[in-house]
Amino acid sequence: MATTMQGAFFLGPNEMALRDVPVPVPGPGEVLLRVGACAVCGTDLRILSGGKTRGVVPPRVLGHEIAATVVAHGDGAEAIPGVPVGTRVTLPPGITCGACRFCVIGLENHCTRREAFGYKYDGGFAEYMLVPAHAARRRILFRVPDTLPDAEASLAEPLACVVNGQRKSQVTVGDVVLVAGAGPIGLMHVQMSRLAGARAVIVSEPSAARREQALSMGATEAIDPTAHDVGDAIRARSGGYGADVAIAAIGVPGLVMDLLRWVRPGGRVNLFAGYAGAGEATISANLIHYGELIVTGTSACTSEDFRVALGLLSEGRIDASALVSHRFPLAAVHEAFDVTRRGAGLRVVVTP
Template identity: 45%
Template sequence: MKAAVLISPNKISLCDVADPAPNQGDVLIRVRAATICGTDIRIYRGRKTSGVRYPSVLGHEFAGEIIDHGGHESLKVGDRVGLCPFIACGHCHLCKTGRENLCTEGAAVGYEIDGAFAEIIRIPEQAVAAGNLRPLPDHMSYEEAALVEPLSCVLNGQNKVGLSSDDTVVILGVGPIGLLHVHLARLRGASRIIASDPNANRREAARAAGADAVVDPANEDVVARVRDETGGRGADVVICAIGVPALARQATELAAFGGRISLFAGFSKGETAEMDVNDIHYRELTVTGAFGLSRKDFDRAFDMVASGQLNLKPMITHRFALDDITDALSVAEGGLAIKVALLDA
């Protein structure tokens, strides 16, 4: 089969490799659509190294068709499926206390397990037994199913700050993840959504996704604009949806008294950020991180897409064959695309 193999930072090669050899109970899936995540780009560029193997195959947002059901009676060859790509261990303290997304004993597709930038992917039996696979309804495309994983992470992040219909929300950075935050905040009935991004195309995409106001931080004072949009109060929720350290400090300036801040996006290796501790102290701000997803998040996000509550189809703006992986990564990194998909030829 063909696979895009990560050889070293900045080097991915399309290679002919052996088909995955399944162990007992493993399932083989022919990848029909895989979308490129910002984390894939950070790994490709060597800006994220934790858990990364060389050589390996990236890609954790995908959906496909079963070609070997591994003996599972509930599955059959030809089934269309999506996957929650994180496989928690199920027995550590974090798993037992409902924080399986933070499990340090688990494994993730696209990291410890070769991922979906390949024609065929092996799903370990443990993931199948745990219910990580979801069958796709007939009306749900492979591309939509691939976007369930990042939406699940966004759902986890918004749950961590308790985003509700009472809230004015500021989203800093409206790349693919920021746009998903806009979509979900709109679905949850946020009272006002303000999106900030220097990219004009992404600002317009944010408006189309449901943002009430958009800000160009390259030419506007974001803090002044948010104060103006909120009657001087500031935002109830501020979401840093891109890993730019300076935004962490800005988030405390944007938050209202009692506001909640989500440091949703990770930074590149070695980067740190400053925050105004007095703002946090005197204005009783809550600052939280958000990492990954649980099966619960995945199932809820899957149902939002499958039921039509969220239409994510417009987010796929560029499509490539696996053969063109380097071009696909370049377009995803360049900022003109919203979401880039690799499709089965």
């Protein structure tokens, strides 16, 4: 095995550089992974731009949407069941304590001692990465079946967040669902809503290319909100009643009021995407009050969401191949970030 490797290190706001460093040697209980694929997430862009560097102390390898192969065990780690050397794995980015109140009540994504790869620990934009002993002990490595390529397995994390959002939205058989935004996350919501039994999935998306993709992934209708009234389309599809569920898959504060207007009384609105800055939006509280609306948010995922997402990918129930639009070698990691920033593709995957 090589003794040196390349990694893309975040060095400070807007500064990331490829460096040659020694391949980490796994200490007691640690697991060494050879990274096969790491997808670029909006969070990586926010950390690099300096907008969200909380807890990220440079130099740090970013990247938390990872598929990899187990290549070495530190003393004792070989006893962890299910992950012998040679096993292909993926992992949820969060390492949770399992003991705080939120972990105990099933909200481990809010664990008060949560740590994460690409934040506190080096992530996936490198040839190799270490899984700390306490994380390996908590069985965060999930085996990937041979039929699922690394690039697609690396999408388990964003899909797990979508699973979380779908649970909150309670999409069920016969629903009319509105998905605002048809980026990779919106397209996952489209596919998941269809799987959950929605009879209509209406997508609102200004980009013609993305509207096409939404239709090919199961949307029943894709509307350009700059040219047509989305509310009219929803009413036409729902007998005038409004959507059962509306999901914001793009962080535009002005859209929140629209979603509240577009759902029926008792309808569910999920604010899935994050908002820049304080995320302030103007809404009519009466729409929630008189409409008896259920408004939820979604942030990250639990390991159970992750297990469900990986299962859906493994069984081919969610088409991840169409969501991977670009692949770059590690040497082109900056280009991978640029393509993601421009929104020029869907998920952009780096293959170290």
